[in-house]
Amino acid sequence: MSSTLVLHHLNVSRSFRVLWLLEELGLKYEIKNYTRTPELAAPPELKNAHPLGKAPVLQDGDITLTESGAIVEYLIHKYGPQLQCPEEHYVDNLYFTHLAESTLGPTGSSKLIWQILPGRVPFFIRPIINAVGQRLIGLRLDPELTTLADLIEKQLTKSTSEFLVAEHLTSADFMIFWCIAFFEERMPTGSVGPKTKEYIQRMQERPAFKSAVEKGGPFK
Ligand SMILES: N[C@@H](CCC(=O)N[C@@H](CS)C(=O)NCC(=O)O)C(=O)O
Incomplete structure (x- = not known):
């Protein structure tokens, strides 16, 4: 079964947190890479994933989430019980x-x-x-x-x-x-x-x- 997880990742950014977590959990996911502009901003296309246009953005089926902290907690809650804190x-x-x-x-x-x-x-x-x-x-x-x-x-x-x-x-x-x-x-x-x-x-x-x-x- 193909995965529904999509990570919108901006180079050199907080979305690395989510990328690292997805790898630790061994989950299947698609990564969409975005490159910062010369002014170091996110490229405008990231706004197609979420109106804020900031990374990370995670899509899981119908769910679209931003905020690296919320995404990290979401992934551990839903897919990573082994990383839940005792x-x-x-x-x-x-x-x-x-x-x-x-x-x-x-x-x-x-x-x-x-x-x-x-x-x-x-x-x-x-x-x-x-x-x-x-x-x-x-x-x-x-x-x-x-x-x-x-x-x-x-x-x-x-x-x-x-x-x-x-x-x-x-x-x-x-x-x-x-x-x-x-x-x-x-x-x-x-x-x-x-x-x-x-x-x-x-x-x-x-x-x-x-x-x-x-x-x-x-x-x-
Ligand atoms: N509090 C948010 C911060 C999101 C954020 O500011 N992301 C930065 C990358 S570290 C970004 O997309 N910056 C590009 C821009 O604002 O144009 C989070 O933790 O996800």
């Missing part, structure tokens, strides 16, 4: 699953935007934009990112397995991995701890992770 880790998994897209992602993205913005504005306002960005990063974004990196390092220190919260992969791994690994080089110097660095390497060595890269390209 009760004793429920709260940690809930917390880190949502921390990724509610706080870490937006804070990391804000820093990225302020770092690339000066190169994309007319030269005569570049020094002002640069000064504003550096001040915002220094006063607000970097201290927040340092705290977030510390929370992840503490959780990995508390974890008794190679994963973030449970004895196997759970939604928190797919959600947190992409943020912390994607923003690793943009995190404040020294903020990403040794356990986090090892975790980032370890996840990338998984066969399913490598298959995801083969099918959808690098995650960053």
